[in-house]
Amino acid sequence: xxxxxxxxxxxxxxxxxxxxxxxxxxxxxxxxxxxxxxxxxxxxxxxxxxxxxxxxxxxxxxxxxxxxxxxxxxxxxxxxxxxxxxxxxxxxxxxxxxxxxxxxxxxxxxxxxxxxxxxxxxxxxxxxxxxxxxxxxxxxxxxxxxxxxxxxxxxxxxxxxxxxxxxxxxxxxxxxxxxxxxxxxxxxxxxxxxxxxxxxxxxxxxxxxxxxxxxxxxxxxxxxxxxxxxxxxxxxxxxxxxxxxxxxxxxxxxxxxxxxxxxxxxxxxxxxxxxxxxxxxxxxxxxxxxxxxxxxxxxxxxxxxxxxxxxxxxxxxxxxxxxxxxxxxxxxxxxxxxxxxxxxxxxxxxxxxxxxxxxxxxxxxxxxxxxxxxxxxxxxxxxxxxxxxxxxxxxxxxxxxxxxxxxxxxxxxxxxxxxxxxxxxxxxxxxxxxxxxxxxxxxxxxxxxxxxxxxxxxxxxxxxxxxxxxxxxxxxxxxxxxxxxxxxxxxxxxxxxxxxxxxxxxxxxxxxxxxxxxxxxxxxxxxxxxxxxxxxxxxxxxxxxxxxxxxxxxxxxxxxxxxxxxxxxxxxxxxxxxxxxxxxxxxxxx
DNA sequence: GGTCGGGGCGCG
DNA sequence: AAAGCGCGCCCCGACC
Numbered sequence: 337x338x339x340x341x342x343x344x345x346x347x348x349x350x351x352x353x354x355x356x357x358x359x360x361x362x363x364x365x366x367x368x369x370x371x372x373x374x375x376x377x378x379x380x381x382x383x384x385x386x387x388x389x390x391x392x393x394x395x396x397x398x399x400x401x402x403x404x405x406x407x408x409x410x411x412x413x414x415x416x417x418x419x420x421x422x423x424x425x426x427x428x429x430x431x432x433x434x435x436x437x438x439x440x441x442x443x444x445x446x447x448x449x450x451x452x453x454x455x456x457x458x459x460x461x462x463x464x465x466x467x468x469x470x471x472x473x474x475x476x477x478x479x480x481x482x483x484x485x486x487x488x489x490x491x492x493x494x495x496x497x498x499x500x501x502x503x504x505x506x507x508x509x510x511x512x513x514x515x516x517x518x519x520x521x522x523x524x525x526x527x528x529x530x531x532x533x534x535x536x537x538x539x540x541x542x543x544x545x546x547x548x549x550x551x552x553x554x555x556x557x558x559x560x561x562x563x564x565x566x567x568x569x570x571x572x573x574x575x576x577x578x579x580x581x582x583x584x585x586x587x588x589x590x591x592x593x594x595x596x597x598x599x600x601x602x603x604x605x606x607x608x609x610x611x612x613x614x615x616x617x618x619x620x621x622x623x624x625x626x627x628x629x630x631x632x633x634x635x636x637x638x639x640x641x642x643x644x645x646x647x648x649x650x651x652x653x654x655x656x657x658x659x660x661x662x663x664x665x666x667x668x669x670x671x672x673x674x675x676x677x678x679x680x681x682x683x684x685x686x687x688x689x690x691x692x693x694x695x696x697x698x699x700x701x702x703x704x705x706x707x708x709x710x711x712x713x714x715x716x717x718x719x720x721x722x723x724x725x726x727x728x729x730x731x732x733x734x735x736x737x738x739x740x741x742x743x744x745x746x747x748x749x750x751x752x753x754x755x756x757x758x759x760x761x762x763x764x765x766x767x768x769x770x771x772x773x774x775x776x777x778x779x780x781x782x783x784x785x786x787x788x789x790x791x792x793x794x795x796x797x798x799x800x801x802x803x804x805x806x807x808x809x810x811x812x813x814x815x816x817x818x819x820x821x822x823x824x825x826x827x828x829x830x831x832x833x834x835x836x837x838x839x840x841x842x843x844x845x846x847x848x849x850x851x852x853x854x855x856x857x858x859x860x861x862x863x864x865x866x867x868x869x870x871x872x873x874x875x876x877x878x879x880x881x882x883x884x885x886x887x888x889x890x891x892x893x894x895x896x897x898x899x900x901x902x903x904x905x906x907x908x909x910x911x912x913x914x915x916x917x918x919x920x921x922x923x924x925x926x
Numbered sequence: 927g928g929t930c931g932g933g934g935c936g937c938g
Numbered sequence: 939a940a941a942g943c944g945c946g947c948c949c950c951g952a953c954c
Contacts, residue, residue: 576949578933596934619935622948647945651938658946661937687938735942809941817943821938874938874944929954938944 338408339383340480342442343370343393344473352477354386358485364477371400384408386484388439388476390511392446398519405840409508410483411443412645416504416777417490423770423778432486435479438471445470494776502903503775503826507645509833513869514642514652516836520868521637522659522670523678523880526629529669533625536617540626551621554614561607563588573607575614623658624666632657636673642872649818650777650825651874660873670878670922677886679867680925681893681916682876683828685709688728690824693901693910694774697753701909716750717743731758732820734813758816765815766808773822774904775830779815786811823904827912828875831900835877838892839867842885878922886918 338354349370353361367373374397377383382405387393389411397404414436448469487504494500534540538549547555559572562584573584578595585592585605592599597615600608632638638657646653654660672678683689688709692700703712713724727743730736731754736744748755761771768782768790782790789804843866867881867889881889897914917925 574950577951579950594933615935619948623936623946649944651944653945655946658936658948661935661946663936730942733942737939737941740942806940813942814944821944824938876938927954930952931950932952933950934948936946936948 337381337383338386338484339377340386340477340484341370341374341393342387342473342477342480343396343446343470347371349373350473350477352481354481354484358481358488360481364474371397371402374404375400375402378402378404382406386410386480388480389443389446390508390515392443392450394512394515395450395519398515403516403840404512405837406505407508407512408484408487408504409511410439410480410487412507412511413487413491413504414483415645416500416507417487419780420494420500420772420776420778421490423781432483435482438476438479439483441469441471442476496776499774499904500776502830503773503777506775506826506829506833507650509836510644510652510829513832513836513872514644517869517872518639518641520870520880521634521639522870522878523672523676524633524636524638525669525671526633526636528671529629529633529666530626532665532668533620537621537625544627548621551614551617554610554617557610558607558614561605561610575611576618581611620663620665623661624663628657647825648780649822650773650829651821652872664923667922667925672880672883672920675883677881677883677918677920678922678925679879679881679886679889679893679916679918680876680922681879681890681897681914683831683897684913684915686824686827686875686912687732687820689910689912690774690827691728691732691754691757691820693905693908694819694823695751695754695757696908697751697757698909700751700754704910706911707913717746731755732817734762734809734816758819761819762812762816765818766812768811771815771819773819773826775823775826777822777826779818779822782811824875827900827904828872830903831896832869832872832877834899834903835879835893835896836869838896839869839879839889842888842892843867890916890918 338358340352340354340360342350344350344366347369349367351365351367351373352363353365355361370393374385384406385404386408387410390407390409391411394404394407491497491501491504530540537551541548546552555575556572558575562573564573564584564587573580575581581595582592585603585607588605590603590605592603597612600612632640638659640657640659641655642659643653643655652660670678684707689704691697692704703709706712708721710721710724710728713728714721717723717727723739723743726740727747730740730744731747744755764771765779768787770779770781772778786807789801789807792801792804865882867879867885869877870880871878877893879889879893893916894914897912901908901910901912915926919925
């Protein structure tokens with residue numbers, strides 16, 4: 337059962353029950369307390385809540401201690417559906433423009449409210465920011481119902497409506513998980529983090545912006561190693577400046593294309609060893625140093641904002657704190673609370689397995705039935721596992737340099753279906769067509785620039801622009817990778833939301849306001865004794881769980897992985913094994 | 927004083 | 939022969 341929901345003034349809201357086709361079933365219901373109304377319905381069978389975006393209303397619900405099981409996020413659905421239709425050349429639907437504009441205004445008001453809520457630390461103050469700009473609730477509800485019904489029609493019109501419908505459902509559930517994980521936060525020990533920084537960099541500088549002792553020392557060593565420095569003609573070379581480094585090296589007779597690690601590593605110059613060490617430590621300091629700790633860790637939790645579908649391939653992005661680029665070293669600071677454990681589950685070699693399933697390559701599937709895919713493939717590469725891995729990555733990324741070319745030839749011969757699949761995707765991209773993931777996420781169409789460039793080159797009379805071939809091949813690599821990366825993202829998303837559903841089964845249902853432990857935010861019925869999803873990074877999830885429930889959680893993760901494989905790929909010989917570890921500290925999970 | 931693209935590097 | 943896919947964030951340096 338679907339119910340359209342729009343917030344009204346103060347705590348109120350409008351609800352409208354919908355029929356299967358999305359048309360209104362009965363009158364609009366005005367409720368004085370929207371959070372209470374949704375809590376009641378969740379306790380009595382629930383509904384799929386249809387709202388303009390999860391971002392606004394769901395934050396409010398979570399803070400009221402209410403978790404919902406299902407929703408339809410119209411904004412995320414629109415991105416998927418309109419992306420598909422634009423890519424496939426369907427004409428945009430003029431009549432929906434007004435309705436969609438109204439929903440955008442509603443989401444903007446939600447965002448303004450959320451921003452002001454983040455400013456005020458007081459959680460229970462009524463928040464009225466954005467209220468002035470909020471469009472009329474009744475008109476918004478009508479627009480919501482109209483756009484939602486339109487979306488249902490467009491989903492049904494897809495070449496594979498079941499799969500595309502699953503994608504929309506999973507993306508919507510992903511938005512719920514994202515909000516819940518943001519509220520829960522990743523357990524983070526500032527004392528451990530600070531200890532690591534101090535060990536490597538020296539004590540925290542008293543003056544912010546000052547280089548810590550170790551960095552200052554290395555910077556001085558770098559500068560002193562240049563002749564230009566010893567002749568005293570210049571300011572000390574700043575190791576943070578690629579331009580200054582290139583210049584100083586050139587003055588010593590070494591001309592380099594860049595100051596990349598891979599380039600510097602092969603250079604013989606006294607400045608290089610301290611420079612390499614400087615670069616590594618400077619990055620830690622600037623990206624994840626003390627100021628990061630101050631800015632992002634509160635009450636022992638790191639709470640990044642996840643951006644569902646923020647990457648074209650459907651992977652998530654994050655805003656603030658670089659949540660998806662945490663250096664592996666700092667996993668030591670991710671420690672479960674006393675009496676709790678981290679259940680860390682990552683999909684082993686997800687992308688090559690996805691390719692095997694996509695292509696329906698039987699020989700490949702047979703190899704992927706085992707735990708270590710590359711080890712199984714090694715036989716085809718003279719028993720060398722490393723070669724098998726290079727070949728796979730090259731096939732998926734479009735690399736063909738060095739040894740990769742020969743390895744690709746082996747791959748082509750032994751696994752023709754898998755090779756054919758990515759080659760076809762690459763060809764489509766080069767020709768300016770779009771490709772789709774297994775659940776139907778579409779890659780963006782080529783830009784006008786790209787079209788102009790490549791069409792010019794197709795004209796036999798025109799001067800051949802080398803950039804045209806370059807651009808075409810680049811797009812071929814993009815689409816080649818897209819089909820694999822985006823389908824892997826499909827699998828991971830379905831796995832994540834399946835795990836969420838599994839966890840809900842071992843978690844108490846929603847409680848009433850009276851049962852809330854204290855006057856603080858409370859996620860998904862978690863209180864202080866229930867497992868919570870706290871991290872998701874492309875092919876890996878972390879659940880923070882009471883230690884005595886960790887094994888149950890691990891089993892739930894395994895079921896979620898099986899469910900994802902079945903739902904996304906149907907019957908396939910390919911296995912999608914999960915590496916699951918129950919640990920105190922993230923760094924101990926392999 | 928700000929913005930913005932590039933270089934570089936962390937993660938998958 | 940040149941070159942692999944996707945992000946976010948830091949610093950620098952050019953620019954307004």
